[in-house]
Amino acid sequence: MFKVTDLASKDIINVADGRRLGPLKDLEIDAETGKVQALVLRNPEKYLRVFRRGKDVVIPWSRIKTIGLDAILVELPWDGLRQ
Numbered sequence: 001m002f003k004v005t006d007l008a009s010k011d012i013i014n015v016a017d018g019r020r021l022g023p024l025k026d027l028e029i030d031a032e033t034g035k036v037q038a039l040v041l042r043n044p045e046k047y048l049r050v051f052r053r054g055k056d057v058v059i060p061w062s063r064i065k066t067i068g069l070d071a072i073l074v075e076l077p078w079d080g081l082r083q
Contacts, residue, residue, distance in 0.1 A: 002067070011071040012041060012059075021074070025056060036061055039072070 004027060012021045026040040041057045065073045 007039075007067070007072065010067070012039070013071050013073055014076050015065060015073050016075055016077055021057065021059075021076075024072075028058070039064070039074075 007027075008024045010024070012024065013019065014021055022041045024039055025042050027036050028038040028040060029035065030037050038061055039059045041059065059074050059076065063074045063076060065075050067073075
């Protein structure tokens with residue numbers, strides 16, 4: 001188990017290209033189940049425009065590969081594949 005504040009201090013890295021994606025801004029949580037649905041980041045990277053909501057980048061929970069001590073590894077394809 002981990003706290004949201006623990007997640008906020010971790011680097012978020014795309015394993016597809018090794019890029020740091022930016023800091024965690026928020027989480028999307030399903031109100032009925034209480035489960036985390038997505039990570040929300042601030043990031044102007046244009047290659048992620050498919051996931052953008054305004055200036056925010058939304059990474060679906062299904063794209064998270066692992067949460068380690070110092071980093072969260074996600075897998076976003078080079079072409080910004082839609083969910």
